[in-house]
Amino acid sequence: MNIVLGVGGGIAAYKAAEVARALMEEGAAVRTVMTASAREFVTPLTFAALTGHKVITSLFGDGSPGEVLSSSVEHIRVARENDALLVAPATADLLAKFAHGLADDFLTTMYLAFTGPVILAPAMNTEMWRHPAVQANVETLRRRGNHIIEPDSGSLACGETGAGRLPDPRHIAAETLRVASPVRDLEGEVVLVTAGPTQEAIDPVRFISNRSSGKMGYAIAEAAAVRGARVMLVSGPVSLAPPPGVDLVRVETASQMRKAVLDRLETATIVIKAAAVADYTVENPPSQKMKKTAARMSVDLSPTPDILAEVGRVKGGRLLIGFAAETQNPVAEARRKMETKNCDMVVANLVGQEGTGFGSNENEVTLVPREGSPVVLPRASKREIANGILDHLSWLRLSRNAAR
Numbered sequence: 001m002n003i004v005l006g007v008g009g010g011i012a013a014y015k016a017a018e019v020a021r022a023l024m025e026e027g028a029a030v031r032t033v034m035t036a037s038a039r040e041f042v043t044p045l046t047f048a049a050l051t052g053h054k055v056i057t058s059l060f061g062d063g064s065p066g067e068v069l070s071s072s073v074e075h076i077r078v079a080r081e082n083d084a085l086l087v088a089p090a091t092a093d094l095l096a097k098f099a100h101g102l103a104d105d106f107l108t109t110m111y112l113a114f115t116g117p118v119i120l121a122p123a124m125n126t127e128m129w130r131h132p133a134v135q136a137n138v139e140t141l142r143r144r145g146n147h148i149i150e151p152d153s154g155s156l157a158c159g160e161t162g163a164g165r166l167p168d169p170r171h172i173a174a175e176t177l178r179v180a181s182p183v184r185d186l187e188g189e190v191v192l193v194t195a196g197p198t199q200e201a202i203d204p205v206r207f208i209s210n211r212s213s214g215k216m217g218y219a220i221a222e223a224a225a226v227r228g229a230r231v232m233l234v235s236g237p238v239s240l241a242p243p244p245g246v247d248l249v250r251v252e253t254a255s256q257m258r259k260a261v262l263d264r265l266e267t268a269t270i271v272i273k274a275a276a277v278a279d280y281t282v283e284n285p286p287s288q289k290m291k292k293t294a295a296r297m298s299v300d301l302s303p304t305p306d307i308l309a310e311v312g313r314v315k316g317g318r319l320l321i322g323f324a325a326e327t328q329n330p331v332a333e334a335r336r337k338m339e340t341k342n343c344d345m346v347v348a349n350l351v352g353q354e355g356t357g358f359g360s361n362e363n364e365v366t367l368v369p370r371e372g373s374p375v376v377l378p379r380a381s382k383r384e385i386a387n388g389i390l391d392h393l394s395w396l397r398l399s400r401n402a403a404r
């Protein structure tokens with residue numbers, strides 16, 4: 001596997017040398033491209049010595065030690081000859097340039113010509129990372145299919161504490177190789193995923209909903225598509241970009257979600273119900289906005305259809321994965337759901353905690369399979385948790401296929 005390692009001008013540039021080593025320990029050949037700012041932090045010689053290859057530092061060649069430029073269209077040659085592009089650290093500046101298509105040096109020009117998997121590992125000060133401009137650029141890049149390795153939280157070189165730290169180099173290397181040579185273990189499967197909350201109208205302007213952001217379901221849908229499945233994603237109202245390569249169906253209410261799921265069940269071979277569907281809906285909401293008065297007000301709620309139980313009753317040979325998002329005893333609730341809803345596995349999720357569950361980018365779950373002991377997936381990005389869930393699903397799938 002040939003990897004181009006792009007190094008941006010951030011304080012974590014020195015860690016890119018360890019990323020190069022970790023990639024090589026996993027058997028990859030590494031070519032390094034450094035931006036001018038990156039060379040303010042580390043010398044090309046470090047990477048040349050580690051990788052055994054001269055380092056590219058300029059679009060036009062500047063003759064600096066360790067630099068190579070053998071052809072006038074070197075950026076195209078490098079883009080074609082390598083299997084994946086990893087940028088670590090990806091600075092705020094590089095994210096902006098990639099998102100907007102700027103091409104004013106070797107790395108940004110080669111990025112535009114690169115057609116293989118692109119993995120970006122942003123690292124910067126917490127406030128920089130949180131800035132809406134940076135987040136918008138990250139979202140744009142994610143939507144285009146670039147794989148973002150979320151920065152870690154912790155103490156930063158600037159003396160502050162928070163999200164923005166470059167993750168462990170071995171983690172970056174492993175994630176890069178996984179994305180560059182994705183397991184296609186779900187090829188031939190049609191996966192139906194539900195995600196997000198539902199909204200139940202009280203009147204034309206108000207609704208009852210919940211705190212689900214849809215991030216977990218979207219991460220599962222995206223990861224399943226990367227692993228070769230055809231994916232149908234039925235989503236409640238969320239503010240997330242559609243995952244690349246996934247058929248997205250947007251719904252609003254629990255009853256619309258039920259219809260969208262049942263309409264597609266026939267073609268699905270695996271159903272993953274990550275949506276937080278409302279348990280109650282408002283009976284006969286008025287067609288006009290309700291006026292505020294001094295009097296108390298109440299709305300009558302009636303239970304919504306239990307979509308998971310309904311799918312469980314008619315699932316046939318399909319694998320059915322449910323979610324139990326609970327504020328206490330999630331594993332016990334998962335076991336109950338397993339039995340009452342006829343699931344093959346339930347993902348138990350403790351919500352209402354700082355940093356995991358609803359709305360956050362990270363999660364920590366316990367997989368409760370029908371047979372065998374529960375498996376804890378420790379705190380990680382929702383993308384990694386999604387892959388952990390799919391790894392276990394893959395085992396269930398093998399046993400199902402063997403039983404046929």
Ligand SMILES: Cc1cc2nc3c(=O)[nH]c(=O)nc-3n(C[C@H](O)[C@H](O)[C@H](O)COP(=O)(O)O)c2cc1C
Nearest residue numbers: 008009010011012035037038091092093094123124
């Ligand atoms: C000491 C120092 C540390 C810096 N660390 C970071 C960083 O960690 N992340 C970042 O995005 N920018 C950082 N910057 C700012 C970048 O160096 C600057 O935006 C530069 O233009 C990025 O160049 P690039 O596009 O080659 O990465 C730092 C600047 C200085 C002076």
